[in-house]
Amino acid sequence: MDWINALVQGMLLGGLYALFAAGLSLIFGVMRLVNIAHGDLIILAAYLGLSTTVLLGLHPFLALLIVMPLMAGIGYVLQRGILNQTLGPDILPPLLVTFGLSVIIQNALLETYTADPRKLPGGVIETASVDVGGITMGVLPLLTFAIAIAVIAGLQFIFYRTSLGRGFRAVSDNQDIAQLMGLNKAHVFGVAMALALAVVAVAGILLGMRTSFDPAIGGGRLIFGFEAVIIGGLGNLWGTLAGGIILGVAQTLGAKIDPGFQLLAGHIAFLVVLAVRPNGLFPRVEH
Amino acid sequence: MSDPMLTLTALDAHYGDFQALYGLDLSIAAGEVVAIIGANGAGKTTLMRSISGLLSNRPDAISYQGQDIGALRADQVAKLGIALVPEGRQLFPSLSVEENLMIGGKVGRPGPWSLRKVYDLFPILEERKAQASTSLSGGQQQMVAIGRALMANPELILFDEISLGLAPVIIRQIYDALPGIVSDGMTAMIVEQDITKALSVSSRVFCLMEGRIALQGRTEDVTHAQITAAYFGVDA
Numbered sequence: 001m002d003w004i005n006a007l008v009q010g011m012l013l014g015g016l017y018a019l020f021a022a023g024l025s026l027i028f029g030v031m032r033l034v035n036i037a038h039g040d041l042i043i044l045a046a047y048l049g050l051s052t053t054v055l056l057g058l059h060p061f062l063a064l065l066i067v068m069p070l071m072a073g074i075g076y077v078l079q080r081g082i083l084n085q086t087l088g089p090d091i092l093p094p095l096l097v098t099f100g101l102s103v104i105i106q107n108a109l110l111e112t113y114t115a116d117p118r119k120l121p122g123g124v125i126e127t128a129s130v131d132v133g134g135i136t137m138g139v140l141p142l143l144t145f146a147i148a149i150a151v152i153a154g155l156q157f158i159f160y161r162t163s164l165g166r167g168f169r170a171v172s173d174n175q176d177i178a179q180l181m182g183l184n185k186a187h188v189f190g191v192a193m194a195l196a197l198a199v200v201a202v203a204g205i206l207l208g209m210r211t212s213f214d215p216a217i218g219g220g221r222l223i224f225g226f227e228a229v230i231i232g233g234l235g236n237l238w239g240t241l242a243g244g245i246i247l248g249v250a251q252t253l254g255a256k257i258d259p260g261f262q263l264l265a266g267h268i269a270f271l272v273v274l275a276v277r278p279n280g281l282f283p284r285v286e287h
Numbered sequence: 288m289s290d291p292m293l294t295l296t297a298l299d300a301h302y303g304d305f306q307a308l309y310g311l312d313l314s315i316a317a318g319e320v321v322a323i324i325g326a327n328g329a330g331k332t333t334l335m336r337s338i339s340g341l342l343s344n345r346p347d348a349i350s351y352q353g354q355d356i357g358a359l360r361a362d363q364v365a366k367l368g369i370a371l372v373p374e375g376r377q378l379f380p381s382l383s384v385e386e387n388l389m390i391g392g393k394v395g396r397p398g399p400w401s402l403r404k405v406y407d408l409f410p411i412l413e414e415r416k417a418q419a420s421t422s423l424s425g426g427q428q429q430m431v432a433i434g435r436a437l438m439a440n441p442e443l444i445l446f447d448e449i450s451l452g453l454a455p456v457i458i459r460q461i462y463d464a465l466p467g468i469v470s471d472g473m474t475a476m477i478v479e480q481d482i483t484k485a486l487s488v489s490s491r492v493f494c495l496m497e498g499r500i501a502l503q504g505r506t507e508d509v510t511h512a513q514i515t516a517a518y519f520g521v522d523a
């Protein structure tokens with residue numbers, strides 16, 4: 001029973017990792033940009049959530065109404081102001097610039113909020129739980145998992161059923177030809193980053209309610225996001241959810257064996273997948 | 288000739304240190320169909336890329352409907368009503384046939400062309416509309432590429448290597464469809480390796496050689512010998 005419990009808790013944790021990963025996957029899919037600052041942007045969103053809850057007295061979930069558009073706006077400006085200039089045949093400039101951005105965000109957060117660990121006050125939802133067949137599941141992890149599914153279903157819908165998504169896929173396929181269709185790629189990339197950071201806002205708020213955070217933990221969230229994307233297969237959003245779940249399960253099962261084994265077990269699961277299936281478990285199938 | 292729709296003035300084009308076009312002067316009136324011929328490397332595709340905005344230029348090197356467009360981006364040029372059917376089709380592999388057509392309409396220009404009208408022109412595309420664009424034959428892909436350009440309701444349509452690599456029966460189908468396309472008052476530039484085909488649909492012809500115009504004239508005025516000389520750079 002303990003093992004099944006660990007398995008279930010790991011799956012629910014995987015929902016959060018899938019949220020870390022979804023924005024990363026989207027950005028890589030649309031513009032082949034590896035955003036090293038992604039984890040720090042998640043933490044930035046958590047802090048913006050903190051400020052909103054403190055200043056306006058809102059529940060973190062309501063704070064999303066402010067933090068999501070704010071992060072989306074930051075994403076658009078960041079993309080058009082800085083990141084678009086780094087995109088080109090050379091993959092190094094975006095890596096260096098987003099790495100620099102990561103350092104800047106961490107230090108700005110440190111200056112503004114100090115290094116003290118903080119947490120978003122979720123209220124009763126943090127401790128509420130439901131009992132299903134002898135397994136106790138926290139309401140917050142369950143909700144996180146449901147939100148992850150909803151976010152990925154939403155992104156999937158945008159990608160494959162809307163005009164915006166056609167634009168994303170066209171620009172991803174061939175930037176020059178997409179320009180000929182009247183798509184301004186600078187704007188399309190800006191919208192993609194805005195969407196990714198709106199998802200980051202959700203991830204940041206849920207992270208902040210689940211666990212305490214400080215300005216330095218962005219890097220770790222980036223690694224979890226990367227691992228989920230690569231386990232699931234590049235360019236496949238549902239695969240990213242699967243990747244997040246596998247990573248979450250590996251971590252909780254590892255922690256079950258030995259508490260110090262948690263992170264290592266996740267990394268080992270990632271390395272095993274990379275060794276056996278370098279394209280991930282569910283790579284996108286080209287038609 | 289009425290006011291020109293498109294005027295090129297001393298148009299140069301460069302790829303790094305390599306100069307592909309040298310001071311091209313050319314003008315086209317609304318409703319004209321002109322053929323651009325020339326050997327490989329003569330600069331035909333470069334000319335198409337320049338006009339459509341994929342290669343940036345001096346603002347006044349290209350004037351379209353009285354507006355300098357040489358320095359505009361391709362998406363801005365597309366919105367003004369210039370569409371390119373690129374060499375090698377260049378469909379979007381992640382998009383289905385119908386999605387490829389729909390994205391052509393993203394430019395948002397009003398006009399006669401719609402999905403319905405494209406399907407009427409090329410009925411096979413309606414049968415294949417849900418398929419991945421890359422699963423079609425080369426000829427069907429060319430139909431999608433043409434349909435995609437028409438969906439933008441352009442006033443000037445550029446065809447780059449319209450029949451290159453296609454089976455003769457398909458080439459005939461596409462050339463049969465051309466009069467229907469340009470009869471809507473559309474202006475067209477057709478880049479073509481098959482000189483006979485090109486001359487059969489055009490009223491004027493320009494022959495490029497090594498980035499310069501080696502010959503130009505009304506289709507009925509140019510002789511076979513002149514074309515051969517301009518094409519190969521030798522006296523026939």
